[in-house]
Amino acid sequence: MAKSARSAPSLVPAILALIVLVGLAYLLFADLQPSRTEHTVSPPIEIEDPQIEEVTIEPVAPSEDQQAITEKEAEQFVDHLGSKAVTLDGKQGEFVRKDGTIVIPKVEKRDTTIGQLLADKSLSPDTPVTIEYTETEKQQTTIQALDDSTEDKNTIVTIEKADGSQQQSPLIDLINDNNxxxxxxxxxxxxQAIQKKTTIGQLSQSELSPKQAIHAEIDRGSIELSVNDIVKSGGLDDNALFYLHRVTEADxxxxxxxxxxxxxxxxxxxxxxxxxxxxxxxxxxxxxxxADEPLPTGLSSFLGKILNNKVESSYIYNYTTSTMGHNPDLIYPGQQLILIHFSNDELKQIYQFFADQRNEQAQTFAIH
Structure with a gap:
């Protein structure tokens, strides 16, 4: 059997593909060409170089260093620390200058009754007195009323029984008691705790019962002392400072x-x-x-050395007998005045020492 002749391939698809490639190449080439329109400006614009003004920067003076600031603070603190007139009420010690005066209030304290206080012939009607006592009030009410009016149910309630005895219980226990x-x-x-400042004359006209128990603080005037007369030291400047403390039971x-x-x-x-x-x-x-504790090495601390020196050189003045003592183990509440001499330089050193510690801690904290 005779084989059929193979048909020749068509050139049409190849021609079409070539046309597509040529078209794509044209489009790509057209996109890459910059689109720019040039205009001729008449007259032409002349662009000048900008003139930069020269500015002279003055050097900034360095700020005062921390050490100088601390020294200034210490000096100002000590210069204004003491005064020439100090009143000691026993609550807080004070600093006084050597040429200053000390006023010590004479306050007598008693636990007594109104009647006994008024019977004291040494007290005049004008004598100031502060009394403290407990005021008792009886109120007729009910557990339900207390429940309605009391926010804190754990409040202790004191009830007077029929036989006159008293019972104290938390309010919540009374509320929950089904019996x-x-x-x-x-x-x-x-x-209720009451405190009143009055006079003996006004107290005699009050409605308080003569049997009312009170704590009384009687103002019997004051004692005025000269620091120079106490220390009797001509070798100290009038600007010298003394720390003063009136000995109390709390010491x-x-x-x-x-x-x-x-x-x-x-x-x-x-x-x-x-x-x-x-x-x-x-x-x-x-x-x-x-700060007064020994260092880890066993040596005395900065403040410990100062305190030890001051204990040994202290003035202990008994203002009831006008006598001076120097034994730090013999101090008596209510009649002695402690005087500790500090030079201005010592106080400045104390201020600067602990101010420097504060600054070092602040720097360490900032670094970390």
Whole structure:
């Protein structure tokens, strides 16, 4: 059988493909050509180079370093620390200048009754007195009324029974007691602490019962002392400073504790001074409570050395007998005045030492 002749391939598809490729190449070439229209400007614009004005920068003066600021604070603090007239009420020690005066209020304290106080012939009608007592009031009410009017259900309620005895219970226990009639009448005793400043004459005309128990503080005037007369030291400048403290029952730590707590309290309280620094008028420094403890090496601390020296050189003046003592182990509440001499330089060193510690801690905190 004769084979059929193979048909020749058509050129049409190839021609069409070539036409498509040529078209795509034209489009791509046209997109790559920049489109720009040039215009001739008449007259032409001349572009000048900008003139830059020369500015001379003055060097900024360096700010005052922290050490100089601390020294200034210490100097101002000590210069304004003491005064020439100090009144000691036993609540807080004070600093006084050597040429200053000390006023000590004479306050007598008694636990007595109104009747006994008024019977004291040594007291005039004008004698000031402060009395403290507990005022008792009886109120007729019910458990339900107390429940409705009392927010704190744990409040202790004192009830007077029929036989005159008293029962104290938290209100919540009375509310939850199913054996109590919540609407039955009960007598509740309310106690309130009262403090009054008055005179003996006014007290005699009050409605208080002569049997009323009171704590009385009687103002018997004051004692005025000269620091120069007490210390009798001509070798000190009038600008010398003394820390003063009136011995009280609260002084359990002896002379060392008196000086330590006095310095801590006074330096922490600080002084208000104008112009001492930027946005700062209160000048103060914190002395840690354990600053007098020995160092880890066993050596005395900075404050410990100062306190030891001051204990040994302290003045202990008995203002009831006008006698001076120097034994730090013999101090008596109510009749002795402690005087501790500090030079201005010593106080400045104390301020700067603990101010530097504060600054170092602040820098360490900022770094970390």
């Amino acid at each position: 109590i009639d919540k609407n039955a009448q009960i007598t509740v005793i309310n106690k 359990r730590q002896g002379l060392w504790g008196i000086i330590q707590s006095g310095l801590i309290q006074r330096f922490r309280q600080g002084l208000t001074l104008e112009g001492i620094g930027i946005n700062k008028d209160l000048v103060r420094v914190t002395i840690p409570a354990d």
